[in-house]
Amino acid sequence: MVLSAPRPRFLRSISCLGFWARQLQQQSSGSVYSSIHGFSQEEIKEKLQAFPGGSIDLLKQDSGIAVLTINNPHRMNAFSGTMMVDLEEKVTQLENWTDGKGVIVQGAAQTFCSGSDLNAVRAMSNSQDGMKMCMFMQNTLTRLLRLPLISVALVEGKALGGGAELTTACDFRLMASGSVIQFVHKHMGLVPGWGGAARLVGIVGSRNALKLLGGAIKVDSELGVHVGLVDGVLKVDQESERAETSLQHAESWLSQYTKGPAPVIKAVKKVVLSGRELPLSDALRTEKDIFGTVWGGPANLQALAEQIQTQVTLSEFL
Numbered sequence: 658m659v660l661s662a663p664r665p666r667f668l669r670s671i672s673c674l675g676f677w678a679r680q681l682q683q684q685s686s687g688s689v690y691s692s693i694h695g696f697s698q699e700e701i702k703e704k705l706q707a708f709p710g711g712s713i714d715l716l717k718q719d720s721g722i723a724v725l726t727i728n729n730p731h732r733m734n735a736f737s738g739t740m741m742v743d744l745e746e747k748v749t750q751l752e753n754w755t756d757g758k759g760v761i762v763q764g765a766a767q768t769f770c771s772g773s774d775l776n777a778v779r780a781m782s783n784s785q786d787g788m789k790m791c792m793f794m795q796n797t798l799t800r801l802l803r804l805p806l807i808s809v810a811l812v813e814g815k816a817l818g819g820g821a822e823l824t825t826a827c828d829f830r831l832m833a834s835g836s837v838i839q840f841v842h843k844h845m846g847l848v849p850g851w852g853g854a855a856r857l858v859g860i861v862g863s864r865n866a867l868k869l870l871g872g873a874i875k876v877d878s879e880l881g882v883h884v885g886l887v888d889g890v891l892k893v894d895q896e897s898e899r900a901e902t903s904l905q906h907a908e909s910w911l912s913q914y915t916k917g918p919a920p921v922i923k924a925v926k927k928v929v930l931s932g933r934e935l936p937l938s939d940a941l942r943t944e945k946d947i948f949g950t951v952w953g954g955p956a957n958l959q960a961l962a963e964q965i966q967t968q969v970t971l972s973e974f975l
């Protein structure tokens with residue numbers, strides 16, 4: 658099976674930027690839906706609470722990298738209704754994490770997530786409830802992607818359906834050898850509903866997105882890297898006594914990009930986010946505003962002082 662190599666991101670995503678730009682500018686909260694769309698967060702949260710099971714666990718570390726775990730191993734980490742509510746609450750915590758720089762999204766028991774809990778899906782199969790669940794998860798995953806943190810989906814085992822969509826709501830994806838990302842929606846007579854299709858087009862381009870969705874193709878790490886969906890492959894060396902876990906590998910990988918003061922790393926994510934989602938003039942104005950938050954700030958002044966000190970030290974030797 659031949660999938661084309663990815664086109665430059667800006668070419669792929671210009672077409673869908675218009676919608677996202679208006680949404681980003683209109684929604685100060687970073688959500689897509691509000692009361693003007695007939696969406697009531699509290700109403701759907703109450704409905705989702707009727708479907709219990711599992712949890713979303715959040716560990717915020719001193720390193721500034723958090724670990725968000727989809728935890729429902731008896732159901733291959735499928736999302737129950739209460740887990741959807743839990744995820745929204747954890748995203749709110751991350752939005753307010755002052756010292757945060759990165760977040761790794763993983764599944765419990767060495768598998769990622771098998772999408773919605775099919776028992777809940779069957780119980781919410783009427784159109785109105787389905788649409789409300791869809792809007793709730795689109796809001797939550799859009800806010801996850803828009804966090805001022807650099808995010809990585811650590812995929813072990815299987816990421817299916819909504820689980821595959823969840824991987825696209827992170828800035829990067831790392832796959833363990835033998836793992837699979839599969840948009841199985843077609844097999845259920847569905848299309849993605851949690852925003853995974855729109856984001857997939859921005860990541861791999863419309864032609865590859867059409868193939869992955871239309872063919873419900875099993876994406877392994879090799880194919881994922883080829884089409885630009887996957888940013889790295891974690892080969893866990895079972896033989897080595899010091900075998901790092903996949904999570905340790907992922908933290909090492911992410912820490913390459915989160916070294917430095919949290920306000921600066923947050924600013925890096927914000928300027929890239931505005932470049933990714935806003936029309937050029939708006940992105941430039943946003944970049945200027947974000948630049949203003951770090952220019953002359955503690956990190957900038959300290960770096961300047963160290964630069965001067967280095968020059969003074971060097972001049973003493975020259």
Ligand SMILES: CC[C@H](C(=O)O)C(=O)SCCNC(=O)CCNC(=O)[C@H](O)C(C)(C)COP(=O)(O)OP(=O)(O)OC[C@H]1O[C@@H](n2cnc3c(N)ncnc32)[C@H](O)[C@@H]1OP(=O)(O)O
Binds near residue numbers: 735772774818819850
């Ligand atoms: C917009 C999102 C979209 C929507 O909401 O409409 C969705 O995400 S729909 C759900 C899409 N996901 C799937 O179709 C995946 C369904 N599961 C499987 O294909 C398999 O379970 C698999 C491949 C994940 C694992 O297969 P394996 O043979 O290794 O294990 P089991 O199938 O025996 O599963 C173990 C245990 O987990 C339960 N399970 C697995 N996935 C789900 C799920 N999505 N919802 C509820 N329960 C799930 C499975 O029933 C087994 O339970 P048990 O009591 O042991 O029978």
